[in-house]
Amino acid sequence: MTRNDQKRVTIVDIAREAGVSIKTVSRVLNREEGASAEVRSRVETVIEKMGYRPNASARSLSSRRSYLIGVIFQRLGGYHYVGEVQTGALRATRRGGYQLVVEQVETPDGVFDAEAVTAILRNTTFDGLVLTPPLCDDPRILEAVEAADLAYVRMAPNADLDRAPYVWMDDEGAAREQTLSLWEMGHRRIAFVAGPEDHRAAIQRRQGYLRAMAERGVAVPDAWIASGDFFGMSGFKAGDALLSLPEPPTAIFAGNDEMAIGVLAAAAKHGVPVPDRLSVVGFDNAPNGASAWPPLTTVHQPIAEMAEAAVDLLIKRFGDARFREQEHSRKLDYRLVVRDSVSPV
Amino acid sequence: MTRNDQKRVTIVDIAREAGVSIKTVSRVLNREEGASAEVRSRVETVIEKMGYRPNASARSLSSRRSYLIGVIFQRLGGYHYVGEVQTGALRATRRGGYQLVVEQVETPDGVFDAEAVTAILRNTTFDGLVLTPPLCDDPRILEAVEAADLAYVRMAPNADLDRAPYVWMDDEGAAREQTLSLWEMGHRRIAFVAGPEDHRAAIQRRQGYLRAMAERGVAVPDAWIASGDFFGMSGFKAGDALLSLPEPPTAIFAGNDEMAIGVLAAAAKHGVPVPDRLSVVGFDNAPNGASAWPPLTTVHQPIAEMAEAAVDLLIKRFGDARFREQEHSRKLDYRLVVRDSVSPV
């Protein structure tokens, strides 16, 4: 662990060694037009030979770009979502020559920290920001970001869609499709475990379930819809209640994988084998679901792809105004993931 | 989503408005000594009034610091570890005025990407790097980082401990303590599900278990130690095998929470109620374990605190050489987490 204090190689050194001006070196570095193939290759050789690495700060200062894109989370911890977003975002930032900076707005005790947002925006110089849910619908955040005059893209926003570019997937359509696939296996008594009422994805998934059932002419009794909060314990309680019904369902569709895992535990408690006597499906394709027993049938939510698209939308806005694409939103595809927690009736 | 093209307020504007030199403004900004209280407050007022935000690139260029700290992961996705590391690291970077940049070295298909490492180090200007396991023991990574002459700190390294500063926790001691706590509840037939043989934490945890049993005078039969790979399915198989023994254990200690959850599933399969007829404990304090049923007794691994300490060690090295602390390692404390998956015999 040392710091090298010997002088760094700069663009001037390269220019001198290659017998050209620094402007020409700059052209080669940035793949600009206007350098003959001969000069270009000579400069590249010298760069390679001297191990030259451009100074990012100098580049930023003169170009007025930080080459930093921030992604802000409510909470970084304990969440598969976070890693997926970063994986996707990183693919896009690398392609574009940007670096990915992470931030979160919650205090350690889980309180929303309005000052943190202001501080983040005050002390930093992002070229753009990716806002994840539920932050992307928080008016305090949006106002702070807009006051700082920062470009931003939202992931799966709930409302006010014209306000800024966004990426999304069709939760309702996916839930409908998942429900229909249970129907096609012969299931008729299909129950649903809903997520929190104020959560966009939860609402949409519930609507998709209801729509599918309505399309098949089924009036869903209230008892078939249990309410949950996206956490495992609520799925357990919901499953427990549903399996205690006089005529229990043959299939339970939980609004996310965590709750579906809770349903599996409830089935174990009731001595109901899955999938032989009960089919269970989830939503999200969380790693927990894949390692559950039996492995959970679910819907793949393309989180990484959504984040990648979000960064792409952002970067495109930084380009030359004449060619700047004004793509306002991008929709990503879901995919049903069939594992071992379902079987035909 | 707009970009403001009006001229930014700079240090020159503040200096003019406050009637001082830019050097004095700089002193106030950086809380340097040598500015009277009167001047200081006058400058601060002007800064506030004009909404001045220092340009980070300019600061970096002249101070030869990027104020960027990188944290490199093998894989960003699907892992509770990643979020915890970032949460802790972010606490420390914020305190020190740094930003946290994330990177991963695996390609999307899970292949180690040696070129990615070189590219990361080539295109970026970190002041320092946090290396997470198992990267922190990968000679290719270490060589690349050292060749780039970058300061770095390792989290829970396996070997070659003198090579660079590091943070760690006592996995062996924790596993010993967890085993002894089962013993004190009256358990005598305590089985262990081991993690992968090439994984430092897995080895240490197994040794802690064996040490505790040896201290109590028990020669552990081979059949009591099942081998796993830290994934849930291996825990399920291990539990299945252990519960099929002629004299099954009354307690199973799994080397991590994922495998412990698999053991719970095996217990359900065997119709063995947990904790009434079988106690199950894990290790890590992963969120999965908390939402398992029954909620899992485990050992809290202070991942966030380790990451925070790692960044602290790094930042201290950047300070004035005269006061630079040469703290080489820091040990963090574990903590037993008692939930509902254990009961006395």
Add this chain to the structure above:
DNA sequence: CTGAAAGCGCTTACAG
């Protein structure tokens, strides 16, 4: 306690 000058290493805007 305060400031004038130089310089960090690039890109931009312009000229030829």
Add this chain to the structure above:
DNA sequence: CTGAAAGCGCTTACAG
């Protein structure tokens, strides 16, 4: 196709 000059907005090193 190529380059000389100016400038980005700070900090450093030095002087008083």
